[in-house]
Amino acid sequence: MTVVTRFAPSPTGFLHIGGARTALYNWLFAKHHERHGTGGKFYLRIEDTDRARSTQEAVDAIYDGLQWLGLEWDGDAVSQFARADLHRAAAERLLAEGKAYKCYCSPEELTEMREKARAEGRKRMYDGTWRDRDPSDAPAGVDPVIRMKAPLEGETVIEDRVQGRVTVANEQLDDMVLLRADGTPTYMLAVVVDDHDMGVTHVIRGDDHLTNAFRQTQLYLALGWDAPVFAHIPLIHGPDGAKMSKRHGALGAEAYRDMGFLPEALRNYLLRLGWSHGDDEIISTDQAIDWFNLENIGKSAARFDMTKLTSLNGTYIREADNGYLADLVMNRLQAEQPGKLAKEARDRLFKGMNGLKERAKTISELSENAIFYALQRPIEKTEKAATQLEGDGADLLREIRSVLSSTDTWTDEALMATAREFAEAGGRKLGAVAQPIRAALTGNTVSPSVFEIMDVLGREETLGRIDDALTGP
RNA sequence: GUCCCCAUCGUCUAGCCCGGCCUAGGACACCUCCCUUUCACGGAGGAGACAGGGGUUCGAAUCCCCUUGGGGACGCCA
Numbered sequence: 001m002t003v004v005t006r007f008a009p010s011p012t013g014f015l016h017i018g019g020a021r022t023a024l025y026n027w028l029f030a031k032h033h034e035r036h037g038t039g040g041k042f043y044l045r046i047e048d049t050d051r052a053r054s055t056q057e058a059v060d061a062i063y064d065g066l067q068w069l070g071l072e073w074d075g076d077a078v079s080q081f082a083r084a085d086l087h088r089a090a091a092e093r094l095l096a097e098g099k100a101y102k103c104y105c106s107p108e109e110l111t112e113m114r115e116k117a118r119a120e121g122r123k124r125m126y127d128g129t130w131r132d133r134d135p136s137d138a139p140a141g142v143d144p145v146i147r148m149k150a151p152l153e154g155e156t157v158i159e160d161r162v163q164g165r166v167t168v169a170n171e172q173l174d175d176m177v178l179l180r181a182d183g184t185p186t187y188m189l190a191v192v193v194d195d196h197d198m199g200v201t202h203v204i205r206g207d208d209h210l211t212n213a214f215r216q217t218q219l220y221l222a223l224g225w226d227a228p229v230f231a232h233i234p235l236i237h238g239p240d241g242a243k244m245s246k247r248h249g250a251l252g253a254e255a256y257r258d259m260g261f262l263p264e265a266l267r268n269y270l271l272r273l274g275w276s277h278g279d280d281e282i283i284s285t286d287q288a289i290d291w292f293n294l295e296n297i298g299k300s301a302a303r304f305d306m307t308k309l310t311s312l313n314g315t316y317i318r319e320a321d322n323g324y325l326a327d328l329v330m331n332r333l334q335a336e337q338p339g340k341l342a343k344e345a346r347d348r349l350f351k352g353m354n355g356l357k358e359r360a361k362t363i364s365e366l367s368e369n370a371i372f373y374a375l376q377r378p379i380e381k382t383e384k385a386a387t388q389l390e391g392d393g394a395d396l397l398r399e400i401r402s403v404l405s406s407t408d409t410w411t412d413e414a415l416m417a418t419a420r421e422f423a424e425a426g427g428r429k430l431g432a433v434a435q436p437i438r439a440a441l442t443g444n445t446v447s448p449s450v451f452e453i454m455d456v457l458g459r460e461e462t463l464g465r466i467d468d469a470l471t472g473p
Numbered sequence: 474g475u476c477c478c479c480a481u482c483g484u485c486u487a488g489c490c491c492g493g494c495c496u497a498g499g500a501c502a503c504c505u506c507c508c509u510u511u512c513a514c515g516g517a518g519g520a521g522a523c524a525g526g527g528g529u530u531c532g533a534a535u536c537c538c539c540u541u542g543g544g545g546a547c548g549c550c551a
Contacts, residue, residue, distance in 0.1 A: 010551045050550055080551095107549080114548085123475045123547055145549050163478065172476055172547090180549040187551045211477065211546045234479075234544085241543065269485095272500090276486055279499040298486080300479050301544060308485065308501045318514075359513045369512090419510085434510035446512040 002039035004201045005030045007066075007073070008080075008191070010047040011058035014252025015065030017304060018206060018236045018244055021270040025233060026204045027071045028271070028292040035289055043198055044073035048081045049190055065253030069263050070285070078198065080190050087185030090193045090223060091146050091178040099222045100178055102144035103130040126174040146179040148222060156214045161231040161294040163207075168214050176215050188212065192219045195228055204231045204294070207301070208243070231294050234274060234301040244304060260362030261309065265316040269309045273302045282315060314361035322353035325366065332367040333374050344461075345374035352456040355448030372442040373456065378468040385439035389469050397436045399426075401466045410459050416451040440469035 005026040009019050026042055033040035044066070048054040066073065094100035103126075105113075110126070117125045131149060138144065151170045158166045178189045185193075191212075195203060203213075210232045220227040236244050244250040256266055268283055275298065277283065277291045317325065326349040333341060342348075349356075352373050360366035372379055381389070389397065403422050407415065423433040437450045441462065447453065454462045 008551090012551075047551055053550075103549095105549095110549085118474060118547090121474055125547075166477070168477065174547095177549050182549080184549085186549070191551085206545095207478075208545055209551090212551090214477090232478090237544075239484090243545075273485065279487060281485090281500050298479095302486090303484060305484050305501070311501055314514095355513095358515090416510085423510090429510080431510040438511065444511090448512085450510065 001201065002041060002199075003030055003033035003037060004041045004043065004199050005204055006043040006045050006195070006198060006200050007071075008045040008047050008194075008205070009062055010050065010053070011055060011062060012050070012053045013058055014061045014254065016244065016250040016252060017256075017270070018250065019062075020065065020069060020253055020266070021236060021273065022205055022233065023066060023071050024069070024267060024270050025275070025292070025297075026202075027073075028288055029202060029204060029294070030074075031289045032292045041074045042071075043075060043078065043200070045078040045080060045194060045198070047187065047190070048079055049084070049185060049187060051081070054081075061252060061254070068253055068257055069267060078194065080194060083190070083194060083197075084185055086197065087190045087193050088179060088183065091185065091189060094148060094178065094222055095146060098149075100146050100148045101131060101175075102135060102138070103147045103175075103177075104138050104142045104144045105129060106142070123172050124174040128175060131175060143181040143183075145177045145181050147175040148178055148219060150175050150215070150218050156217055158210075158213050158217060158230055160210070160213070161202075161229055162234075162297045162299060163210065163232055166210065168211075170218075173214060173218070176219075188215055188219065192216050192223065192225075196220075196223070196225050200228050202229045202231060202294075204233065207232045207235050231297070233297055234299060236273065237301050237303045239303055239305070241303065258364075260364035260366070261313050262316045262320065262363070265313040266309065268316070269312050273304070274298050282312075310361045317357050317360060317363070317366065320357065322350055322357070325353055325357055325363075326350040328363050329367045329370050330374075332363065333371065336367075337371070337375065340376060341374045342376045348373040348456050352448065352452065355452045359448065369447070372444065372447070373453075377461070377464055379441070379443040379465060381439065381443040381469075382445065384445045385443050388435055388439040388445065393436045393439070394470060396433065397440060397466060398470060400433060400437060401463065401470070404454075404459075404466075405463055410455065412449075412451050412455040415454050416449075419451065437466070440466045 007019075007023040007026050009015065015023075030040035030042035046059055046062070048059070063077070091100060095102075105126075109129075113127050114125050117123070126147070130144075130147070150173055154170050155167050156170055156173070160166055176188050177186050179185055213230050213232065217227050238244045238250070257263075264285065267285060267288075271283060271288055271292075272281065275292070275296055277296060283291070326346060329349055330346050333345070349370055352370070356366060356370050360369055400419070400422065403418060404415075407418050419433050419437075420430055423430050434450045435445070437454075438447055439445065441447075441450060441453050441457065457465070
């Protein structure tokens, strides 16, 4: 049997980090079964039944986020709203079968019930007023909602693949609304009908839906359908230990991209946040597809740790392809420094990437560190760098310049050997010689190896930059 | 408030299901040292946890109960 999973976000905002992980787990589970089992599908369904809060921008943000993360879905995304007629038909069927009924309660009455229930320490809110009442009692001019006749006694059990067996007494659950007074389906109905119609076999979603699963289980039963396998994964908490929400530190996928995180690093981080494979930390997507399962999902909530994500990202950057990295940096720099880039910028970035990439944990940091390669002369200097080019520094640099201008072999190693020789002749340490060069070449006091930089820049540009430093203000 | 769930270093976690191999392992962060032209990277060390209390057992991080703490859900939102 083909495993079918789905990611079903409501388009009321960006694709936040929790949603991204849910999507990743669903995607991975489907891919795993596609590779090792009897097939797997991963669908995307936009839960846009709340017309007032759904926006096209949010839908696009979800598409973009998923695509950036590399989580391609099968087929076209399904619009839940577009399926409203099917949802309605299901409700009508239940009504006809006597498994649902019309309720004419006003919002005021419901509020009253809610308050009463709370005051009496009960969870069940709706008191079943219209459950067995004669429809002829219906007040004129009131559009009813359709409620499901939920079982009054006994209990509803979910065999959750993450949480284990979870049981609730049916007296805790009231008769949920299936169709609103305006005839539109509620989420609870729509989810069940859609998951059934789409052939979803495994519902992997956030823990906050666990209590919904009870009502959905009752609905599946009433509709005469088999319920899918449920796997409710613990939520991601913010650093403060509370559920991540939009006002609680949760950011959209594009925010992580802008901060300079690599999608593969974010994927690895998210995978490892709540799921484990022994002591493995660095897990490629390929391995993840091989290894992912529901059994190793943890049961407790995890806190989001930006520091660890950053560290992981650094690892991925160090292992990334230089051309890929150079392109990412070029894109940023072109946007940030329009018109100021040297025509050799891309080549230099590519050639100097080895020294650059082990010094950065994010693409933004990488870009900042790489900027001196990309910019045209003259290079602006930081205050500290300028200080190193005053007095003795300048004298030293002048001497170095003449030595460099007469050097035959312009390579990393040869240049270092030359510098070392020069330093020892003057009774100096190599560092004393390297620092002024660094300041002149990069305008900074921190950078990759100055000899590597000279190699990348070439003789002409190197001497030019030194001259700029010697003659400049 | 009611219902449901969770509980190992600061954080993510391994171990727990099938008690002994656990003087509890790894990763991030932190501290020290080494490498070193700066900063990083890398390497070697260090500090750091089974929430508490009862059981069961020869033996419990592992099984049971209670307490405490944390989280989630209680909509004609999704």
